Amino acid sequence: MKNEKGFTLIEMMIVLLVISVLLIITIPNITKHNSTINDKGCNAFIKLVEAQIQAFQMDKQRLPTGIAELETEGYLKAGQTACPNGDAVQIGASGEVTKVVVNE
Template sequence: MNQKGFTLIEMLIVLLVISVLLLIAIPNVTKHNSFINEKGCKAFLKTVEAQVQAFEMETGGKPTSVDDLITGGYLKEKKCPNGYDIVITNGVVSTSE
């Protein structure tokens, strides 16, 4: 009986190696995901600041809220990638942490 195929021991070893790789990879992915969202929020804040300046140049006044930028067509959304709301106070852009 010379059958070709994998034995149960070989399959268990392969499953063990795959599970160890998953245990190593999953925490790294979740850690990098929060880092990416934080960087994305900082970049979005810079974009909103630029749109505030564009709003000031075109209208001659500062926007009172993010809704002014959205209704004027300067922005499409008012949330950062990490879920925080963007707030404009006296022309200064920040997040509502």
Template sequence: MKNQKGFTLIEMMIVLMIISVLLIITVPNVTKHNASINNKGCEAYIKMVQAQVQAYEMDKQEVPTTIQQLIDAGYLKSNKSTCGKDKVLTISPSGEVTKSDSSS
């Protein structure tokens, strides 16, 4: 029994402590980058919807008033009128796409 090789409890505790410290450092950074990625995706979606509003306006000679008009006319494939969890896309009378809080 004395010739068995393995890790001691202290060595295992040190390894677990190192892993815990690495997780504590990396998790907040990942969440920050996740929010940044979501914001960039939202901005890209707004630009794409804005381009479809312009295409609709060129074809129909009128500005769409809702996102649903774009979907019904085939300019947007998805039934997505939100950007992120709490931002709703709206089209102004001048044809500009903006995002606003869903609570307002």
């Protein structure tokens, strides 16, 4: 009688079952926290824009007219004028930054 070492079909199916159960548990938790992650990313972007407004104001001695001016003057990267979740950001007359909700 040969002593062959290896996994049987039953053992492989049990391992696949355990992996499947773990995936079924973790994937809904990740998608549930997606909106929280996007909100935190948007808040961080707003803080970045506020800091860039202050830098612009120190350099130019005035407030920017809008977020597009921060982009054209090099204070923000090209195309970086909205939150990661797609919400727009606007600058008020006194320099306050607010987000405009696009996705509901």
